[in-house]
Amino acid sequence: MPNKAAAVENLFRPKMMIQILSKKSESIRPCWNCQSDNVAFYNCGSCTSIQQFLHDTDYFTLFNIGYKLSVDPDVLEKQYYELSRRFHPDYYQQRSKAEQDISLENTALLNTAYQTLQDPLKKTAYLLRLIEGDEALPTQAPAELFEEIFEIQENLETLRDLVPSDTDSRTELAKTLCSAAKEMTQFQAEENAQLKALFLKWDALETQRRDNGFSAAQKELLTKMKQILSHAGYLERILQDIKTALQ
Amino acid sequence: MAYSDKVIDHYSNPRNMGSLDKKDKDVGTGIVGAPECGDVMKLQLKISGGVIEDARFKTFGCGSAIASSSLATEWVKGKTIDEAFQIKNTEIVNELNLPPVKIHCSVLAEDAIKAAISDYKKKNEA
Numbered sequence: 001m002p003n004k005a006a007a008v009e010n011l012f013r014p015k016m017m018i019q020i021l022s023k024k025s026e027s028i029r030p031c032w033n034c035q036s037d038n039v040a041f042y043n044c045g046s047c048t049s050i051q052q053f054l055h056d057t058d059y060f061t062l063f064n065i066g067y068k069l070s071v072d073p074d075v076l077e078k079q080y081y082e083l084s085r086r087f088h089p090d091y092y093q094q095r096s097k098a099e100q101d102i103s104l105e106n107t108a109l110l111n112t113a114y115q116t117l118q119d120p121l122k123k124t125a126y127l128l129r130l131i132e133g134d135e136a137l138p139t140q141a142p143a144e145l146f147e148e149i150f151e152i153q154e155n156l157e158t159l160r161d162l163v164p165s166d167t168d169s170r171t172e173l174a175k176t177l178c179s180a181a182k183e184m185t186q187f188q189a190e191e192n193a194q195l196k197a198l199f200l201k202w203d204a205l206e207t208q209r210r211d212n213g214f215s216a217a218q219k220e221l222l223t224k225m226k227q228i229l230s231h232a233g234y235l236e237r238i239l240q241d242i243k244t245a246l247q
Numbered sequence: 248m249a250y251s252d253k254v255i256d257h258y259s260n261p262r263n264m265g266s267l268d269k270k271d272k273d274v275g276t277g278i279v280g281a282p283e284c285g286d287v288m289k290l291q292l293k294i295s296g297g298v299i300e301d302a303r304f305k306t307f308g309c310g311s312a313i314a315s316s317s318l319a320t321e322w323v324k325g326k327t328i329d330e331a332f333q334i335k336n337t338e339i340v341n342e343l344n345l346p347p348v349k350i351h352c353s354v355l356a357e358d359a360i361k362a363a364i365s366d367y368k369k370k371n372e373a
Contacts, residue, residue: 143278146278146280146287149287149307150278150287150289150305150307153287153307154305229282230282232282233281233282233283233284233285234280234282234285234287236285237284237285237286238285241307
């Protein structure tokens with residue numbers, strides 16, 4: 001009765017998507033233990049064995065939040081606990097080795113998924129990869145930012161090379177670096193705020209989406225998100241470097 | 248995996264570290280970065296009659312990124328623009344024995360050479 005299994009599977013998957021994944025969707029499997037088609041939410045309806053996640057289960061689907069980016073952290077947390085309870089290795093101690101292994105694997109995936117979905121930047125990068133493939137992430141260097149980063153890095157180098165007795169230069173440089181850090185922190189905050197605004201716009205369009213393709217408006221939002229992502233790594237790194245140098 | 252001897256050599260004795268005058272018409276500047284790790288690399292070429300006379304780099308990043316750019320400056324010197332443009336990151340990987348996780352450092356160096364040449368061409372178009 002594969003149709004029944006498919007129906008159960010669809011309860012777990014948001015209705016609108018699947019095809020947006022670049023990967024091929026794995027077919028519905030019967031229970032690995034008793035071969036029954038009656039697989040309900042990752043436990044077999046017949047023998048109750050735990051079922052492994054399908055290989056193409058993405059994090060959004062796993063948390064059943066659609067491809068939405070501004071999901072309430074409380075909702076996410078609640079869902080995380082809910083899923084943890086289903087798969088937690090503690091509950092499978094009395095079960096077979098095979099079930100214990102699946103429970104461990106599912107839990108590991110669940111944890112990674114939660115960490116990704118909690119972090120705005122990681123979540124954005126993940127969605128981009130999902131939709132556009134591994135090549136989606138930006139490699140283009142933001143020229144304006146680089147000028148500033150080089151200047152800061154050169155100041156950091158000078159600071160490292162100073163003789164310890166030269167306290168005047170040290171104070172002067174530290175001051176320059178502090179104000180640079182402030183500026184970068186502000187830039188980072190602005191970008192984070194922008195990203196949040198993009199999330200809201202994305203979710204509004206995602207709610208309206210009826211077919212499998214993304215609209216031009218959504219693609220435009222993805223491009224803007226990419227741009228923010230292209231800065232994020234450098235900002236984080238330079239702020240970390242300044243912090244380490246001034247400690 | 249430990250760094251190879253060649254990486255360590257370039258890292259501890261970087262060749263051609265420094266800057267050239269960015270405003271000089273004969274100087275092409277390529278600035279590239281790796282968004283995942285935040286490494287940044289600046290590579291400058293002084294070009295005369297289609298031949299690269301001098302090269303300088305400044306890299307703020309890991310040992311492999313520094314070694315890749317140091318090696319790149321060594322290689323491009325004396326080459327024509329076209330020859331330099333042909334340098335592939337895989338050649339850098341082979342020369343420095345870079346492990347798979349550090350391949351992106353060699354890509355960075357290749358991109359930097361190309362960016363510097365493009366910058367030079369753009370400057371001299373007009």
